[in-house]
Amino acid sequence: MTSAEHGHGGEMPRRDFLMVATGTVAVVGAAAAVWPLVDSMNPASDTLALASTEVDLAPIAEGQSITVQWRGKPVFVRYRTADEIKQARDIDATTLPDPKRDEERAQNPKWLVLVGVCTHLGCIPLGQRSAEPRGDFGGWFCPCHGSHYDTSGRIRKGPAPENLQVPAYTFLNDTKIRIG
Amino acid sequence: MSNMQLKNPILRWIEYRLPIFSFLDDSLGSNYPAPKNLNYWWNFGSLAGIALVLQIVTGIVLAMHYVPHVDYAFDSVERIMREVNYGWFLRYLHANGAALFFLVVYVHVFRGLYYGSYKYPREILWWLGIVIMVLMMATAFMGYVLPWGQMSYWAATVITNLFTALPWVGVNITEWLWGGFTVGNPTLNRFFSLHYVLPFAIVGVVFLHLWALHQHKSNNPLGIDIKGPQDTIPFHPYYTYKDLAGLGVFLLVLAAFVFYSPNYMGHPDNYIPANPLQTPAHIVPEWYFLPFYAILRAIPSKLGGVIAMAASIFVLFLLPWIDTSRVRSTKFRPVYRYFFWFLVIDVIVLGIVGAKPPEGIWILVGRLATLYYFVHFIIIMPFVGWFERPLPVPDSIHKPVLVSAGAAAVEAQR
Amino acid sequence: MKRFIRAAAIAALVVTTNAAAFAAGDDVKNPTAQGWSWDGIFGKFDRAQLQRGFQVYKEVCAACHELRYVSFRNLTEVGFSEAQSKAIAASYEVIDGPNDEGEMFKRPGRLADRIPAPFANEKAARAANNGAAPPNLSLITKARHDGSNYVFSLVSGYEKPPASMKVAEGMNYNPYFPGHQIAMAPPLEDGKVQFADSTAATVKQMASDVTAFLTWAAEPGLEARKRLGFKVMIFLLVLTALFIAAKQKVWRDLH
Numbered sequence: 001m002t003s004a005e006h007g008h009g010g011e012m013p014r015r016d017f018l019m020v021a022t023g024t025v026a027v028v029g030a031a032a033a034v035w036p037l038v039d040s041m042n043p044a045s046d047t048l049a050l051a052s053t054e055v056d057l058a059p060i061a062e063g064q065s066i067t068v069q070w071r072g073k074p075v076f077v078r079y080r081t082a083d084e085i086k087q088a089r090d091i092d093a094t095t096l097p098d099p100k101r102d103e104e105r106a107q108n109p110k111w112l113v114l115v116g117v118c119t120h121l122g123c124i125p126l127g128q129r130s131a132e133p134r135g136d137f138g139g140w141f142c143p144c145h146g147s148h149y150d151t152s153g154r155i156r157k158g159p160a161p162e163n164l165q166v167p168a169y170t171f172l173n174d175t176k177i178r179i180g
Numbered sequence: 181m182s183n184m185q186l187k188n189p190i191l192r193w194i195e196y197r198l199p200i201f202s203f204l205d206d207s208l209g210s211n212y213p214a215p216k217n218l219n220y221w222w223n224f225g226s227l228a229g230i231a232l233v234l235q236i237v238t239g240i241v242l243a244m245h246y247v248p249h250v251d252y253a254f255d256s257v258e259r260i261m262r263e264v265n266y267g268w269f270l271r272y273l274h275a276n277g278a279a280l281f282f283l284v285v286y287v288h289v290f291r292g293l294y295y296g297s298y299k300y301p302r303e304i305l306w307w308l309g310i311v312i313m314v315l316m317m318a319t320a321f322m323g324y325v326l327p328w329g330q331m332s333y334w335a336a337t338v339i340t341n342l343f344t345a346l347p348w349v350g351v352n353i354t355e356w357l358w359g360g361f362t363v364g365n366p367t368l369n370r371f372f373s374l375h376y377v378l379p380f381a382i383v384g385v386v387f388l389h390l391w392a393l394h395q396h397k398s399n400n401p402l403g404i405d406i407k408g409p410q411d412t413i414p415f416h417p418y419y420t421y422k423d424l425a426g427l428g429v430f431l432l433v434l435a436a437f438v439f440y441s442p443n444y445m446g447h448p449d450n451y452i453p454a455n456p457l458q459t460p461a462h463i464v465p466e467w468y469f470l471p472f473y474a475i476l477r478a479i480p481s482k483l484g485g486v487i488a489m490a491a492s493i494f495v496l497f498l499l500p501w502i503d504t505s506r507v508r509s510t511k512f513r514p515v516y517r518y519f520f521w522f523l524v525i526d527v528i529v530l531g532i533v534g535a536k537p538p539e540g541i542w543i544l545v546g547r548l549a550t551l552y553y554f555v556h557f558i559i560i561m562p563f564v565g566w567f568e569r570p571l572p573v574p575d576s577i578h579k580p581v582l583v584s585a586g587a588a589a590v591e592a593q594r
Numbered sequence: 595m596k597r598f599i600r601a602a603a604i605a606a607l608v609v610t611t612n613a614a615a616f617a618a619g620d621d622v623k624n625p626t627a628q629g630w631s632w633d634g635i636f637g638k639f640d641r642a643q644l645q646r647g648f649q650v651y652k653e654v655c656a657a658c659h660e661l662r663y664v665s666f667r668n669l670t671e672v673g674f675s676e677a678q679s680k681a682i683a684a685s686y687e688v689i690d691g692p693n694d695e696g697e698m699f700k701r702p703g704r705l706a707d708r709i710p711a712p713f714a715n716e717k718a719a720r721a722a723n724n725g726a727a728p729p730n731l732s733l734i735t736k737a738r739h740d741g742s743n744y745v746f747s748l749v750s751g752y753e754k755p756p757a758s759m760k761v762a763e764g765m766n767y768n769p770y771f772p773g774h775q776i777a778m779a780p781p782l783e784d785g786k787v788q789f790a791d792s793t794a795a796t797v798k799q800m801a802s803d804v805t806a807f808l809t810w811a812a813e814p815g816l817e818a819r820k821r822l823g824f825k826v827m828i829f830l831l832v833l834t835a836l837f838i839a840a841k842q843k844v845w846r847d848l849h
Contacts, residue, residue, distance in 0.1 A: 018843055022836040026424075029833055036266035037241050044245075044263040049667050049706040059694075216848075258663050258733070261815070268815045269822070413848060421841040428834025435830055439823025440635065443736060451737035451812075452729075461772065 052180035065128045070179045074116035085109050088152035098163045102152040114153040118142040120160040213412035215400035223426035224288040231281035238274040248372035250365045253328035254453045272442040279445045282468035296508030297399040303500040305392035319378040322371040329450030334463045336363045345483040403508030411577035470534030478550035495557045504565035512571040516564045526552050623769040625743035641673030647807025650800045658728040660711030667705040726777035735812040742809045750801035752780040
């Protein structure tokens with residue numbers, strides 16, 4: 001199918017309209033035929049449909065965190081103490097590597113909801129359990145390459161380029177959120 | 181070796197280090213001489229190659245979504261059909277492509293039979309072709325098991341049970357094939373593994389097949405040897421374009437099935453999940469196995485049926501010696517010509533018998549057709565070749581001047 | 595070339611007759627062909643009919659038959675709005691879990707859920723139905739020969755048994771069913787459901803509506819397949835014509 005374009009040898013057909021048209025249509029067809037193969041590897045419709053998770057906040061004590069699964073990824077939900085909120089809000093956000101104010105990241109200051117995946121190379125940061133290191137800024141610490149996140153999940157030190165991602169979520173009522 | 185002159189400096193740079201362009205040019209390009217008189221029946225070889233590639237490409241993507249486990253196989257196939265983007269398209273292409281692949285290969289085989297392409301000096305070329313066909317059958321059979329529908333399960337059961345016909349070790353071999361006491365999860369797993377790997381073995385044998393082909397070049401409708409450059413034309417552009425024209429028609433037929441009648445060649449029972457406790461009322465293989473299935477059932481003995489079925493393929497290996505004709509092409513064989521078409525009809529009759537339940541008249545028809553199949557190869561072919569007086573054969577492909585049959589015979593044997 | 599075409603035509607004929615051999619059955623009455631909206635090259639489903647068919651499934655068939663591969667989100671393809679589909683989903687209870695206490699629990703259905711099955715498993719279905727497990731309907735029109743016509747004929751084709759035949763206890767006579775004795779009692783009677791679009795709910799109407807719905811359920815991609823198919827066929831016709839023209843041109847130069 002490809003060799004039509006080679007212009008060598010004595011008895012080759014000259015590049016006239018018919019040959020060019022045939023070659024073009026064939027190449028367009030081959031390219032179009034590749035698309036179903038490629039697209040079939042995209043998330044399937046049932047995968048896309050599994051997009052929301054509900055979380056009950058009532059059992060979480062102040063200062064405690066839980067991890068839930070959403071789209072296969074861990075989501076951190078932390079009930080922040082007043083001190084942690086203060087730490088997150090007192091800093092001048094414009095000086096940070098990824099400048100975002102805490103008010104933009106937490107709908108309700110008490111509750112911080114984060115995708116628990118380090119924005120560097122996808123490891124899960126430590127800091128959910130009380131015994132785990134929380135890094136230099138009291139939030140989370142990624143052991144893979146040493147990224148430190150603060151009490152708003154913002155990157156403060158280390159190789160990660162961005163803050164921990166905040167998923168789309170809504171408060172269904174005071175003690176229940178739906179992620180996704 | 182090709183004396184090709186590449187204008188593009190990058191291609192020239194590559195060619196100097198890895199002479200791939202001249203290799204391609206020598207194998208299927210302008211430097212590969214082909215007989216100038218090949219007809220459209222010679223399209224089916226390259227078509228089979230393209231069908232193989234199509235099966236491998238769609239199969240690799242389907243394997244990304246398929247789950248080879250008895251609890252998930254059927255559901256995963258339905259997930260491909262409903263949830264995976266273009267999954268239905270890929271699966272229907274793969275299923276219908278397999279059937280058309282067999283159609284193409286069978287035409288290719290009958291073309292070889294008609295024009296004596298198995299005769300000296302192309303015996304190994306022919307054997308390699310039969311090996312490819314047998315590998316295809318194994319691959320297709322195991323692929324049919326994967327959706328784990330009722331037909332999958334019972335096809336697997338019936339075909340693997342053929343091995344129990346072997347004396348003494350039959351049961352041991354069958355349980356070894358199953359990895360258990362019945363067709364089950366280990367069987368499905370190994371069939372998936374083999375279904376994935378065998379096509380690449382086929383690709384390997386295809387390369388040997390092409391290698392042997394290039395040694396003595398294509399046979400041709402006259403069945404006489406190439407005498408010199410005046411008898412040939414370059415494969416490219418003449419046969420590349422002719423093959424493309426045939427490919428277009430093939431794709432149209434394939435697309436018509438895939439888009440408008442995707443389950444026509446399938447069987448409804450395979451949309452029922454496998455049930456090891458209940459066999460469907462009529463189990464039939466896919467149409468491309470029906471003639472062999474008819475031969476299997478024609479012999480009223482378990483071992484005998486298995487032997488007959490194996491022999492129906494094995495006999496093809498012996499053709500170079502069975503055929504005593506002095507000329508290759510049936511075109512010049514006034515007597516054998518009729519027997520060739522009888523054989524075609526016989527195989528079609530066997531196919532029809534294979535689809536019918538083994539009752540009444542069909543048992544007799546199946547036995548007669550089976551008998552004739554073997555009579556054709558074992559008796560008719562050697563004897564007709566022996567007493568038949570071939571028509572005068574042209575002197576060369578280039579100059580279709582008739583010479584006496586005797587001279588042509590000497591020619592064909594040389 | 596002429597010989598080649600003739601031989602190819604013979605081959606095509608052979609394939610056709612050969613495949614038709616599959617159709618051979620025993621004395622089962624062949625389903626009556628109905629002419630469906632989805633037949634043919636440009637076939638499409640009638641959305642109103644699909645919705646009526648879903649209603650018949652939901653109110654009649656669903657008591658015993660599961661619809662295994664269909665999720666509530668798929669109902670938007672039947673022509674329900676997303677809000678309607680959500681409401682339908684919420685009207686079902688689905689089992690989810692385990693929760694943090696390790697218990698399975700019930701909650702209202704969501705779009706991502708599959709339509710729940712009436713029985714927990716096949717054994718339960720069998721036990722509740724005199725030993726005959728009602729089949730999953732989501733593939734029924736593909737799992738039977740001439741499936742759409744078969745389903746229509748079966749559900750609307752119950753008859754009085756011929757005098758010569760003794761129908762077993764708990765069985766019903768249906769000429770379209772292999773063996774003629776079916777465990778399913780006649781599922782439809784005139785006015786069994788109330789259609790929202792005030793179509794008269796005759797047996798034939800309900801049978802053809804539920805057939806349409808089940809045909810869609812067996813192959814939701816049918817319309818997309820035919821749509822794409824038309825484009826591909828046009829493209830391949832052009833491509834093949836070009837290939838043939840190019841071949842002719844190349845070979846003309848030879849002579």
